Amino acid sequence: MSDDPTSAPESGVLPLRLMQENLDMISGVIPWGRRLGFRMTRVEKGHVWGVQPWKERLVGDPDTGVIHGGVLTAFLDNLCGTAAGSAMEQLRYVATLDLRIDYMRPAEPRRDILGEAECYHVTRSICFTRAWAFHETRDKVIATAAGAFAITKPRAPSTMGASDAE
Amino acid sequence: MPSDTPPSRADEVAAFIARTPFAQELGMHCEVMGDEMTAVLPFQDKLIGNVAIRAIHGGAIGAFLEITAMAQVFLVTEHLTRPPRPINLTIDYLRQAHAKHLYARATITKMGRRMCSVQAVAWQDEKSKPVTILMAHFMVGGD
Numbered sequence: 634m635s636d637d638p639t640s641a642p643e644s645g646v647l648p649l650r651l652m653q654e655n656l657d658m659i660s661g662v663i664p665w666g667r668r669l670g671f672r673m674t675r676v677e678k679g680h681v682w683g684v685q686p687w688k689e690r691l692v693g694d695p696d697t698g699v700i701h702g703g704v705l706t707a708f709l710d711n712l713c714g715t716a717a718g719s720a721m722e723q724l725r726y727v728a729t730l731d732l733r734i735d736y737m738r739p740a741e742p743r744r745d746i747l748g749e750a751e752c753y754h755v756t757r758s759i760c761f762t763r764a765w766a767f768h769e770t771r772d773k774v775i776a777t778a779a780g781a782f783a784i785t786k787p788r789a790p791s792t793m794g795a796s797d798a799e
Numbered sequence: 800m801p802s803d804t805p806p807s808r809a810d811e812v813a814a815f816i817a818r819t820p821f822a823q824e825l826g827m828h829c830e831v832m833g834d835e836m837t838a839v840l841p842f843q844d845k846l847i848g849n850v851a852i853r854a855i856h857g858g859a860i861g862a863f864l865e866i867t868a869m870a871q872v873f874l875v876t877e878h879l880t881r882p883p884r885p886i887n888l889t890i891d892y893l894r895q896a897h898a899k900h901l902y903a904r905a906t907i908t909k910m911g912r913r914m915c916s917v918q919a920v921a922w923q924d925e926k927s928k929p930v931t932i933l934m935a936h937f938m939v940g941g942d
Contacts, residue, residue, distance in 0.1 A: 662850060663847070663848055663849075663850075663856065664844060664845050664846070664847040664848075664850065664856075665845060665846055665847060665848050665855075665856035665858060665859050666848075666856070667845075668824075668845045669858075689820060690820050690821070690823075690824045691820065691821050691824065692819075692820040692821060693819060693820075693821050694819075695818050695819060695820060700821075701819070701820075701821035701822075701862065702862075702865060702885055703821060703825075703858070703861060703862025703863075703865050703866065704821065704862070706858045706861040706862050706865065706890070707856060707857070707858020707859060707861070707862065708858070710856075710857050710858045710861070711858065728892070729857045729890075729892045730891075730892060731889060731890060731891050731892065732857070732861065732889070732890045732892075733887065733888070733889040733890075734861075734887060734888050734889075734890075735886075735887040736884075736885055736886060736887060792851065
């Protein structure tokens with residue numbers, strides 16, 4: 634059925650393959666993503682990895698040089714949205730319904746942040762996701778996120794790369 | 800006003816926004832009226848999250864609300880020497896944020912000795928039609 638995002642695609646083109654082939658475009662087509670400078674480094678079905686480079690203009694505490702928590706909000710939002718998109722059989726837009734962020738420990742000054750997200754359940758209308766931000770491994774996490782995404786309209790393969798979570 | 804007046808809390812909030820690189824990157828500012836405050840995020844193309852519909856990125860709105868909530872707590876807690884640290888936050892995306900100014904106000908739901916609970920609401924045309932709502936907890940003591 635074409636209105637079920639979990640059923641086989643009519644076009645025969647899987648979102649996952651499009652994402653893998655256009656990894657740099659996923660955040661590259663999002664102005665705010667470009668401004669923050671984060672990018673996706675790997676995509677598997679329902680599982681995404683990315684990096685948020687440290688930049689002076691993203692600092693939240695000028696005394697320490699630690700990156701602002703609000704940068705992680707956008708980074709984790711996009712990782713979750715991309716994981717959601719990659720978990721579906723059809724190419725669809727997703728819109729963030731809600732996002733929860735827990736700050737476990739401060740990021741270290743002047744260091745890049747790695748991120749990982751997974752989409753652990755998909756219904757006809759909603760994708761459920763979670764994500765982690767860390768410097769080295771998930772064992773020493775900086776922040777975690779949990780997000781639900783509404784599945785919206787079908788998306789043309791030509792727009793691929795736009796992992797927009799809006 | 801004499802120039803040797805010590806900075807008011809409102810001045811300190813403004814200074815915090817002015818010297819935080821990421822708040823400047825967002826391009827937000829706060830208008831303080833006594834113990835109340837309205838934050839403003841002027842629309843800029845770089846804030847876009849979805850080019851097709853020219854909607855502001857949810858992550859930019861979340862960051863704007865987080866800073867608004869943080870500034871509001873700082874505004875009313877005299878004992879804090881610096882803005883409070885966030886523990887966690889939940890963001891509800893209720894409507895698309897279009898390519899125009901965003902406004903936000905934060906309300907402290909409960910001020911405790913160590914933690915406080917805050918809600919911040921962002922709107923565009925009508926305050927009664929919120930675009931995004933944030934609920935957050937901050938450390939306000941003991942750190």
